[in-house]
Every structure is written in C-alpha cells, then in structure tokens.
Amino acid sequence: MMRQVKEEVVSLKDSPLYGYRVESGNSPVIGEGDHDSKVMFIGEAPGKNEAASGRPFCGAAGKILDELLESVHIPRSDVYITNIVKDRPPQNRDPLPEEIEIYGPFLDRQIDILKPKVIATLGRYSMVYIMKKFELETEIEPIGRAHGKTYTAKTSFGSVTIVPLYHPAAAIYTASLKDTLKEDFKVLKTFV
Numbered sequence: 001m002m003r004q005v006k007e008e009v010v011s012l013k014d015s016p017l018y019g020y021r022v023e024s025g026n027s028p029v030i031g032e033g034d035h036d037s038k039v040m041f042i043g044e045a046p047g048k049n050e051a052a053s054g055r056p057f058c059g060a061a062g063k064i065l066d067e068l069l070e071s072v073h074i075p076r077s078d079v080y081i082t083n084i085v086k087d088r089p090p091q092n093r094d095p096l097p098e099e100i101e102i103y104g105p106f107l108d109r110q111i112d113i114l115k116p117k118v119i120a121t122l123g124r125y126s127m128v129y130i131m132k133k134f135e136l137e138t139e140i141e142p143i144g145r146a147h148g149k150t151y152t153a154k155t156s157f158g159s160v161t162i163v164p165l166y167h168p169a170a171a172i173y174t175a176s177l178k179d180t181l182k183e184d185f186k187v188l189k190t191f192v
C-alpha cells in the first residue's frame with residue numbers, strides 16, 4: 001500500500017539525505033495524484049518548495065509541468081506524479097548513485113501499486129533508471145534523441161509504454177525546450 005511506502009520513507013534514517021531533511025525542517029515527497037491513473041510522471045528529486053511542502057512539482061518546474069498538462073488538456077489530478085529520490089539533495093545538486101539506490105526500491109513499489117499503462121520520465125535520471133529497470137538499457141540514448149519517443153516494456157502487470165521527456169526545469173533555462181515539451185506531451189494525450 002502507498003501508505004506503507006510513505007511510512008517507510010518517512011522513517012528512512014539510513015538515507016544519506018535523512019540528516020539534511022531533519023536539520024532543514026524538510027519533508028520527504030512521496031508523490032501525489034490519482035492512484036488509479038494510467039499515467040505516471042517520474043521526476044528527479046524534490047527541490048526547495050517541494051521539500052518544504054511535501055508535494056512534488058509545486059515550484060518553478062511545477063508551474064511549467066502544469067502548463068504542459070494544460071496544453072494537452074490533461075487535468076493534473078488525473079495523473080500520478082512522483083520522483084526517484086524522495087528527499088531534497090542540498091543545493092538541488094544532482095542525485096548521487098547511492099541516493100538513487102536507496103530510494104529506487106520505493107519507486108519500484110509505487111509502480112507496482114499503480115500499475116500504470118504509461119510512464120513519462122522527466123529528465124535523464126528517471127529515464128535511465130526506468131529503462132534499466134525494464135531491461136531497455138541497450139536502447140538508452142541521450143535525452144536529446146530519446147525525448148518524445150515511445151518504448152514498450154513487458155511487466156508483471158502487462159505492457160507499459162515509456163515516454164522519455166525533457167525535465168520541465170530545462171525549459172526555464174532554454175526557452176525553446178518548452179515548445180519541444182509541448183509537442184512531446186501530445187504523445188501522452190493518445191493514452192488518456
């Protein structure tokens with residue numbers, strides 16, 4: 001159950017990010033949305049706003065994600081949004097391999113609970129994690145080539161379509177990527 005996942009992450013003292021979480025008064029970010037959704041978005045790790053509120057994608061990157069969802073008329077409440085790493089890395093640095101290793105199994109359990117038909121990965125960390133998990137490692141390409149493509153994975157609960165996407169925060173720094181993201185989001189629309 002999702003509540004069990006949450007309780008275990010909340011008390012994950014073995015995490016290298018646990019001390020930073022406590023000293024900064026942050027919360028872990030488990031995920032948010034419709035547990036019956038066919039569509040699951042997987043980002044990287046909580047940023048400042050997310051760790052302060054316990055909600056995924058509620059800061060600047062979240063505003064862009066909201067705009068992208070609106071552009072294809074998918075209500076945010078109809079999808080499930082989470083991250084690989086559930087605690088904020090200091091200074092929003094990239095997640096370390098040992099952080100992905102400790103939080104990855106919780107994401108795996110969330111995927112098993114949701115049984116999504118579509119997994120949209122946001123950014124290269126979640127793309128690499130998900131493609132490795134579903135034995136598509138040999139098909140991994142740079143995000144600049146992989147974005148907007150679809151990959152089919154066979155799972156214990158049926159086939160899942162994986163759609164790698166740029167991270168919405170990339171559009172903050174490179175404005176033209178927002179149009180690319182909007183184009184790629186149209187792929188998702190065909191599944192909902």
Ligand code: URA
Pocket residue numbers: 029043044045046047050055056057058061062083169
């Ligand atoms: N970036 C992410 O990868 N995840 C969030 O929840 C917020 C920003």
